[in-house]
Amino acid sequence: MLPAARPLLLVGGGKMGEALLAGWLRGGLGTDAAFVVEPDAARRSALVAAHGVTTVPDAADLPPTTRPGAVVLAVKPQVMDTALPGLRVLLDADTLVVSIAAGKPLALFERALGGSMGIVRAMPNTPAVVGRGVTVLCANGAATEAQRELAARLMAAVGATHWIEDEDLMHAVTAVSGSGPAYVFHLIEALAAAGAAAGLPQELATQLARGTVTGAGELAARSAEGADTLRANVTSPGGTTAAALEVLMVAEDGLTPLLTRAVAAAAARSRALA
Secondary structure: OOOOOOOEEEEOOOHHHHHHHHHHHHOOOOHHHEEEEOOOHHHHHHHHHHHOOEEEOOHHHOOOOOOOOEEEEOOOHHHHHHHOHHHHHHOOOOOEEEEOOOOOOHHHHHHHHOOOOEEEEEEOOHHHHHOOEEEEEEEOOOOOHHHHHHHHHHHHOOEEEEEOOOHHHHHHHHHHHHOHHHHHHHHHHHHHHHHHHOOOOHHHHHHHHHHHHHHHHHHHHHOOOOHHHHHHHHOOOOOHHHHHHHHHHHOOOOHHHHHHHHHHHHHHHHHHHO
16 A cells, blocks of 8 residues: 555544554555554554554654655544644655545645645545445645545545545535435434334334335445435335325425535535634
């Protein structure tokens, strides 16, 4: 994945950071070619035990000769401003910087690290922890084609990748795929509650809702047919599914207008936070 002479530096060893690290190691990255900066001692110990990589509490604790080929910033957005200054001494003009911090624009990293560096902003989502994530990437003008390819390979370790050229679209990406898993989890909750309201025992309703949503998602992932065709395949004219879809698809307060408003609200909030 990376030349042995240029190690990979992960800044932030939380759930998403660890998911990426595990994917890189599965993909052939050697444990001696990965460093992790993680201030929490318990997390450092867990990462060492699980993956055998070198961890340090601060970038200043890395060997002075460390010159990473790529740095992946997986810290929370609210601590990004404090994480960046200590990294500058480790970077050179060829270092790729990838940030997965929501709401932090490319311009912020260019100001902090230098506009001549190749910088890629990435928005993965939480299914990355099981290798089924979706990541959208956007690069600054200084990123070379080789750096874009490397960024895509790094994020492909946890799922599918897609590129956009207009960074402003990241607000919509955040609203759809970044926040989207929460919508699906709430669908499970809502479907279970509806089942209980229809008379099912709560535990059974929860199991049916969870299994139905995850099973339908897997079918959609494996099928070459579009979601509209898969939906039609389940819907017999005049049947029970058709009756439910009259509410979900035809009513003015149906699912599509509701989700449209929800995604618009999330995108607006993303712009406000940026």
